[in-house]
Amino acid sequence: MNGRPEQFSARPNELLVERLRDGLGLTGTKVGCDTGQCGTCVVRLDGRSVKSCLVLTASAAGSEVATIEGETTRGGELSGLQEALRQEHGTQCGFCTPGMVMALGELVDSTAGGEAPTEPEIREWLTGNLCRCTGYHSVVRGVQRACAAARAEAPSGASEPAAVAASTAAGQEV
Amino acid sequence: MTAVTGEAPATGSGVLGQPLDSREDPQLLRGEATYVADIDLPGTAHMAILGSPVAHAKILSIETKAAEQLPGVLKVATAADFTDVMPLPCIWIPGGVESHFPPHPYGLPGARPVLTGDTVRHVGDPIAVVVAETPRQATAALAAIAVEYEPLPVVTRADEALADGAPQLHEAVPGNLNAYWTCGDKDRTDAAIAEAEVTVELDLVNQRTINSPIEPRGAVGDYDAATGEYTLYASTQGPHNHRFLLSALVLGIPFNKLRVIAPTVGGSFGTKGYLYPDMALVLLLSKALGRPVKWVDTRTGLMNSTVQGRDHRQHVTLAGTRDGRITAVRCTSYANLGAYPSTIGPGVATALMGRSISGMYDIDAAFCEVYAAFTNTVSLGAQRGSGRAEAAFLMERLVDRYAGEIGMDPAAVRRKNLVPKEKFPYDNGLGWTYDSGNYQLNFDKAIELSGYADMPARKAEARTRGKRLGVGLATYVAICGVGPSTRMSQEGMLGGTWESANIRVHPTGEVTVIVGSASTGQSHGTVFAQVAADELGIDPDTVQVLEGDTQKAPYGQGTYGSRSYSMAAPAVALTARKIKSKLIRAGAVFLGVPEDKVVYEGGRVFEEGNEQNTKTFAELAMSMWYGWGLPAEIEPALDETTHFDPPDFNYPFGTHVAVVEIDELTGETEVVSYTAVDDAGHIGNPKIVLGQIEGSITHGLGQALMEAAVYDEQGLLISSDLTTYALPRAADVPFFTLDKTVTPSPHNPLGAKGAGEIATVPPAAAVVNAVVDALSDLGVQHIDMPLTPEKVWRRLRGEAQ
Numbered sequence: 001m002n003g004r005p006e007q008f009s010a011r012p013n014e015l016l017v018e019r020l021r022d023g024l025g026l027t028g029t030k031v032g033c034d035t036g037q038c039g040t041c042v043v044r045l046d047g048r049s050v051k052s053c054l055v056l057t058a059s060a061a062g063s064e065v066a067t068i069e070g071e072t073t074r075g076g077e078l079s080g081l082q083e084a085l086r087q088e089h090g091t092q093c094g095f096c097t098p099g100m101v102m103a104l105g106e107l108v109d110s111t112a113g114g115e116a117p118t119e120p121e122i123r124e125w126l127t128g129n130l131c132r133c134t135g136y137h138s139v140v141r142g143v144q145r146a147c148a149a150a151r152a153e154a155p156s157g158a159s160e161p162a163a164v165a166a167s168t169a170a171g172q173e174v
Numbered sequence: 175m176t177a178v179t180g181e182a183p184a185t186g187s188g189v190l191g192q193p194l195d196s197r198e199d200p201q202l203l204r205g206e207a208t209y210v211a212d213i214d215l216p217g218t219a220h221m222a223i224l225g226s227p228v229a230h231a232k233i234l235s236i237e238t239k240a241a242e243q244l245p246g247v248l249k250v251a252t253a254a255d256f257t258d259v260m261p262l263p264c265i266w267i268p269g270g271v272e273s274h275f276p277p278h279p280y281g282l283p284g285a286r287p288v289l290t291g292d293t294v295r296h297v298g299d300p301i302a303v304v305v306a307e308t309p310r311q312a313t314a315a316l317a318a319i320a321v322e323y324e325p326l327p328v329v330t331r332a333d334e335a336l337a338d339g340a341p342q343l344h345e346a347v348p349g350n351l352n353a354y355w356t357c358g359d360k361d362r363t364d365a366a367i368a369e370a371e372v373t374v375e376l377d378l379v380n381q382r383t384i385n386s387p388i389e390p391r392g393a394v395g396d397y398d399a400a401t402g403e404y405t406l407y408a409s410t411q412g413p414h415n416h417r418f419l420l421s422a423l424v425l426g427i428p429f430n431k432l433r434v435i436a437p438t439v440g441g442s443f444g445t446k447g448y449l450y451p452d453m454a455l456v457l458l459l460s461k462a463l464g465r466p467v468k469w470v471d472t473r474t475g476l477m478n479s480t481v482q483g484r485d486h487r488q489h490v491t492l493a494g495t496r497d498g499r500i501t502a503v504r505c506t507s508y509a510n511l512g513a514y515p516s517t518i519g520p521g522v523a524t525a526l527m528g529r530s531i532s533g534m535y536d537i538d539a540a541f542c543e544v545y546a547a548f549t550n551t552v553s554l555g556a557q558r559g560s561g562r563a564e565a566a567f568l569m570e571r572l573v574d575r576y577a578g579e580i581g582m583d584p585a586a587v588r589r590k591n592l593v594p595k596e597k598f599p600y601d602n603g604l605g606w607t608y609d610s611g612n613y614q615l616n617f618d619k620a621i622e623l624s625g626y627a628d629m630p631a632r633k634a635e636a637r638t639r640g641k642r643l644g645v646g647l648a649t650y651v652a653i654c655g656v657g658p659s660t661r662m663s664q665e666g667m668l669g670g671t672w673e674s675a676n677i678r679v680h681p682t683g684e685v686t687v688i689v690g691s692a693s694t695g696q697s698h699g700t701v702f703a704q705v706a707a708d709e710l711g712i713d714p715d716t717v718q719v720l721e722g723d724t725q726k727a728p729y730g731q732g733t734y735g736s737r738s739y740s741m742a743a744p745a746v747a748l749t750a751r752k753i754k755s756k757l758i759r760a761g762a763v764f765l766g767v768p769e770d771k772v773v774y775e776g777g778r779v780f781e782e783g784n785e786q787n788t789k790t791f792a793e794l795a796m797s798m799w800y801g802w803g804l805p806a807e808i809e810p811a812l813d814e815t816t817h818f819d820p821p822d823f824n825y826p827f828g829t830h831v832a833v834v835e836i837d838e839l840t841g842e843t844e845v846v847s848y849t850a851v852d853d854a855g856h857i858g859n860p861k862i863v864l865g866q867i868e869g870s871i872t873h874g875l876g877q878a879l880m881e882a883a884v885y886d887e888q889g890l891l892i893s894s895d896l897t898t899y900a901l902p903r904a905a906d907v908p909f910f911t912l913d914k915t916v917t918p919s920p921h922n923p924l925g926a927k928g929a930g931e932i933a934t935v936p937p938a939a940a941v942v943n944a945v946v947d948a949l950s951d952l953g954v955q956h957i958d959m960p961l962t963p964e965k966v967w968r969r970l971r972g973e974a975q
Contacts, residue, residue, distance in 0.1 A: 021211075025214075027205075027208075027211075027212040028204070028205025028206065029205070030209070030211070030389070030440075031211065031470075032388045032389065032390065032440075032473065033473035033895065033896045034472050034473045034474055034895060035473065035895050035896055035897050037895070037896035037897055038388055038473075038896055040388060067205075068204065068205030069205060071204065071205075072204050074204070074206065075204075075206075076204075078200060078203060078204070082200075082203040082204070085199070085203055086195060086196075086199045086200060086203060087195065089195070089196050089199065089697075089861050089862065089864075089865050091196070091198075091199050091202045091203060092441070092695035092696070092697075092865055092866070092869065093202075093387070093388070093389065093438075093439065093440045093441040093442075093694055093695030094198070094199075094201075094202025094203075094207050094438065094440070094695065095209060095387075095388045095389040095440030095441060096388045097202050097203055097205070098203075098205035101203060101205075119909075120905070122904070123904040123905040124904075124905055126903070126904035126905070127903045127904055127905050129904075130388055130896065130901055130903065131388065131869075132385075132386055132387055132388050132441050132443065132869070132873070132901065133388075133441055133695050133865070133866075133869045134865050134868060134869045134872075135868040135869040135870075135871060135872025135873070135902070135907060136872070136903075136904040136907065137865075137868040137872075137907075137909060137910065138864075138865050138868065139904070140904065140909075
């Protein structure tokens with residue numbers, strides 16, 4: 001869990017989001033709907049973004065789980081994506097924001113050093129996350145900014161451009 | 175995209191109007207903000223609510239014993255447990271008309287009881303609650319409560335609820351008619367229509383929609399037996415208002431025994447300013463159990479309990495000359511209030527809509543009548559752009575219909591009828607007096623920016639790709655800045671609508687600004703700091719902003735109707751001016767010169783013509799803290815408060831242009847470009863307003879294209895979660911082309927007009943106009959929203975609406 005081992009017993013019907021919020025006190029992951037539609041609960045499971053309201057805690061045993069709390073230390077420096085979203089004001093009420101950061105982190109990471117995703121690719125990637133405040137525009141600009149920064153920082157040829165399109169087409173796993 | 179760039183008022187130090195980064199963002203981006211669901215007080219018990227599964231029925235019996243025996247259950251309560259609790263009041267009844275409401279003991283119009291005991295009136299009507307050790311235990315126990323219902327006939331449409339023989343919802347409301355409300359001049363309008371060269375008519379359905387903030391509502395009640403004080407943490411956009419309504423008018427406890435705290439609120443768009451049963455229930459149950467009680471709604475729960483929006487059925491008529499001069503507009507509307515009057519729902523359905531129908535046009539005769547009716551649906555309330563969006567929709571549809579009838583370009587008709595610049599302040603004949611405007615400038619800018627002249631060529635090009643391109647215009651005026659309290663009382667609002675701010679200057683020169691308003695995502699902390707820093711000539715980073723806790727903040731009404739920047743920010747500015755004026759008086763003492771020789775500039779005072787004789791803001795703050803040497807007429811310390819009640823409302827406006835492409839094969843409508851030029855007067859922070867404009871347009875596009883609250887004949891809400899209620903997603907919208915004009919309002923010291931939701935007002939009209947334009951050669955004159963692919967596909971094949 002965010003790089004630290006966690007050991008506990010889970011009920012058979014316990015959802016990962018319940019464990020994160022109620023069991024482990026990681027309340028940065030939010031619950032916005034009952035049906036896996038809104039994406040406020042997205043975390044990364046073994047590197048892939050998933051909706052934690054659709055994952056049984058037990059099925060995540062042995063996996064690496066990354067939540068928003070693992071992105072920075074409390075009050076600490078923002079990640080590249082977070083900083084880009086800050087500069088573009090890619091947030092308003094902020095309720096959907098942690099889920100977006102976790103979902104988009106996978107996209108930004110996968111494009112470092114390669115081709116930046118196109119605007120339609122970014123929008124397609126974002127379809128798993130609902131936002132009612134921003135209309136997504138500032139978020140899309142933030143991702144463009146983050147990808148540009150990530151590409152500028154990555155050693156040249158470190159990543160294959162083809163990987164971008166492939167992971168974008170796959171979208172979010174859940 | 176053209177960025178919206180603000181201009182600072184001339185008197186400021188320049189920080190106002192700048193696109194400063196939101197200081198709230200880092201905490202939100204790290205997931206560290208605390209929303210209601212994240213609050214975890216020691217010993218908290220959890221509440222779940224049993225909502226009615228049927229839309230209209232008598233409750234014959236409720237059996238709770240089985241639920242009480244379940245593991246973890248602490249209490250099961252029904253209406254019988256709360257007979258001494260008053261119903262939730264409605265505080266905005268339409269002004270000047272006979273209104274019918276269920277009663278409230280205070281002689282106020284009442285709304286709904288905290289729990290329904292005899293007759294349920296909509297699916298989700300709360301009838302029992304369970305409090306248990308865990309949320310899962312509470313929810314599980316709901317299933318063990320046995321309720322026996324005797325079904326009653328159901329009605330879900332306002333017009334049908336008013337028909338003879340319709341099912342009756344409330345004994346106190348004969349014929350389900352809450353109010354018949356009118357504005358404008360009926361005789362003059364009827365005459366103008368009778369005499370007109372041209373008249374056009376439309377029957378419109380402005381469908382019911384659900385606001386759907388991404389954070390569902392929640393509440394935590396905490397009663398302290400030692401002091402007899404209650405604390406409510408709630409996802410509210412008006413903590414002071416909720417404190418007043420809950421303490422005095424529901425619980426019947428002294429005002430100063432209730433503290434309301436709004437933590438970070440995850441969006442609202444109007445819905446979280448209302449009083450809901452759950453807010454009272456967590457407080458009552460916390461007292462009964464001696465523990466904090468927490469309730470967090472589900473998405474389906476939200477859709478069946480939180481106020482819904484729009485929902486008018488209208489017959490509208492426009493009259494004009496053959497050469498494009500509009501002479502009259504008339505609207506008859508059936509508004510669906512739902513099962514109970516929400517806190518301010520009846521006012522939203524009447525005045526906010528009706529007085530706005532003439533929009534940016536100079537029309538000689540206008541009249542609107544609204545029949546507001548009760549039905550077996552969720553209560554109606556505000557929704558981003560409420561009332562004004564419904565008004566813009568009918569007017570802008572009519573103007574296009576009229577342009578088609580007389581064979582004139584829709585842009586030319588609009589331009590010909592805009593209120594001329596020299597006519598402001600402009601009385602629209604419906605009850606509003608527009609403060610200021612330069613509509614021609616705004617309109618021309620939007621036409622130019624959108625490439626309107628190129629549309630014929632673009633239409634021809636689209637046809638070669640199997641697409642039908644359509645262009646739609648919509649203009650609007652949005653009443654904002656609620657408001658002048660006396661004026662609102664004439665509208666029937668039972669309460670003051672002013673705002674306040676307190677500024678405290680600390681001995682070390684930092685400043686705390688506390689406002690009565692409360693953010694639901696509008697970066698108040700950033701913008702109010704800019705206002706204070708600009709006035710005082712200090713660094714905004716030294717200004718702290720607090721709000722949302724009634725124990726700390728001065729009174730205020732909250733965030734709604736795009737009012738915080740034109741109501742609370744002026745209170746901040748005026749308070750800063752009080753501080754400044756006191757520093758000039760004290761500065762005379764400290765500098766040893768007459769007051770008229772003291773200059774306050776750039777965050778310091780100095781002697782006119784002798785800038786060496788000066789004191790910085792920090793030095794002044796310390797001197798005022800000590801208070802040494804001050805004459806008796808100057809109190810020590812710097813702590814000032816202002817209550818701002820404006821002389822009148824403000825009226826932002828704008829012009830939007832939608833361009834759509836319809837796929838000939840699938841009927842799918844794609845918004846391919848969208849241009850908006852809005853005028854919100856002077857803007858405090860253009861980066862923050864840009865986000866609000868973009869979000870607002872997207873919200874409006876949602877109503878046009880996909881959103882609808884659908885009730886079946888039995889009153890069941892079919893669209894009760896996010897699999898069945900469509901919200902716009904990122905791939906549904908393009909980047910927008912945005913610009914602005916700046917026409918300051920004379921009604922507040924910042925020259926500000928409302929901004930937050932104004933861009934939600936015209937998009938639905940612009941998109942429907944664009945789609946009708948694309949289909950006009952098929953004889954299509956109107957399509958009801960939402961414009962789903964199936965609906966458009968059928969029209970492409972010549973099927974009637």
